[in-house]
Amino acid sequence: MRLQGKTAIITGGTTGIGRASAVLFAREGAQVILTDWRTDRSSAALAEIAAAGGEATFVQCDVSLRADNERLIATCLERYGKVDILFCNAGRFLPKLITECSDEEIDTIFAVNVKALIYASRAAIPLMLAQGHGAILFDASIRGLGAQPGSPIYCASKGAAVLLARALALDYATAGIRVNALCPGIVDTPMLRWGASQEADPAAALASYSREQPMGRLATPEECAYVALWLVSDEASFITGVAMPVDGGLTAR
Numbered sequence: 199m200r201l202q203g204k205t206a207i208i209t210g211g212t213t214g215i216g217r218a219s220a221v222l223f224a225r226e227g228a229q230v231i232l233t234d235w236r237t238d239r240s241s242a243a244l245a246e247i248a249a250a251g252g253e254a255t256f257v258q259c260d261v262s263l264r265a266d267n268e269r270l271i272a273t274c275l276e277r278y279g280k281v282d283i284l285f286c287n288a289g290r291f292l293p294k295l296i297t298e299c300s301d302e303e304i305d306t307i308f309a310v311n312v313k314a315l316i317y318a319s320r321a322a323i324p325l326m327l328a329q330g331h332g333a334i335l336f337d338a339s340i341r342g343l344g345a346q347p348g349s350p351i352y353c354a355s356k357g358a359a360v361l362l363a364r365a366l367a368l369d370y371a372t373a374g375i376r377v378n379a380l381c382p383g384i385v386d387t388p389m390l391r392w393g394a395s396q397e398a399d400p401a402a403a404l405a406s407y408s409r410e411q412p413m414g415r416l417a418t419p420e421e422c423a424y425v426a427l428w429l430v431s432d433e434a435s436f437i438t439g440v441a442m443p444v445d446g447g448l449t450a451r
Contacts, residue, residue: 200431202227205278207270209261209318210288212239214387215337215380217246218419219285219426224252226427228283231274233259235288261288261314262306271321280329283430284322286315287337291389292352293396299351311355315362323366323375331374333430336363338379340445360441367439376438378429383445384408386416412447 206223210216211232220232224247232243232254240256247254257273259266274281290310292303315336326332341349342356363379370377384390384407397403408415425444428434443449 199227200427200433201283204228204282205231205274205280206283206285206430207231207233207274207281207318207322208285208287209233209259209270209314210337212236212243212256214389215382215385215419215422215426216285216287217243218423219287220254221247221250221252222420222423222427223283223430224254225250226431228252229278230254231257231270231277233257233261233270233288235260261286261318262309264313264317267314267317268321271318271325275325281322281325281332282329283333283335284318285335285337285426285430286318288314289337289339289389290352291349291393293349293393294351295348296350304351307351307355308358311352312358312362315359319362319366319377323370326375327370327373329374332376334363334366334375334377335426335430336360336377336379338363338381338441340381340383340443340449342379343381343441343443343449363441364439371438376434378434378438379441380422380426380429381441381443381445381449382417382422383443383448384411384416385419385422387419390416410448412450415446417444417446 206228211220212234338359339356341353342360345353367377394400394403
């Protein structure tokens, strides 16, 4: 019960790494608020958390909107009286060359992958300052540490997420607020499978992703969730400003 008595907000908490983290955090004792911009995916996630013996609440939230982020933080405060953990996990992928991206697509990627982190942090930090503690985690991807061909806007947004985490970590290092970035590699999530579906041969694309990994396989969402759990727990009390790869050795090359 590493999060016993703590509250945890997880954006994008109904699928992939977010869902695995929501289940794990709840199992470890946290009262979880999970979000999605869609409501149809909430029931299955809540049922899985309940089956694991956890407590969770779903809040519909478009993280690209300032007002929705502020409402999310206010809901956690109203329901549980505090905000201990903020895991900004929601994200979007854009596998296009810069010359192929529309203005709308660029705006969407930065709204979801960058501005959402700013909005949520800006709403949560005053509460954490009043409490004297808090843990903030951004899902930033290894593409925030190094680029890949074919998705420059996505890479730029994740690089911004890494530096935002590091900057906030320095700003609040003496205030009891820790800020870190989780940097997953190639993870078998619905978003990855959507990306593969954009290829001419989706099955071959997934197979090639696995072959590219030093460990010869994709990561699971649960493997990333366990690292997220450690980073937001008191066991990582002296860890802040870190961009933690969970990539099976991919960035070691």
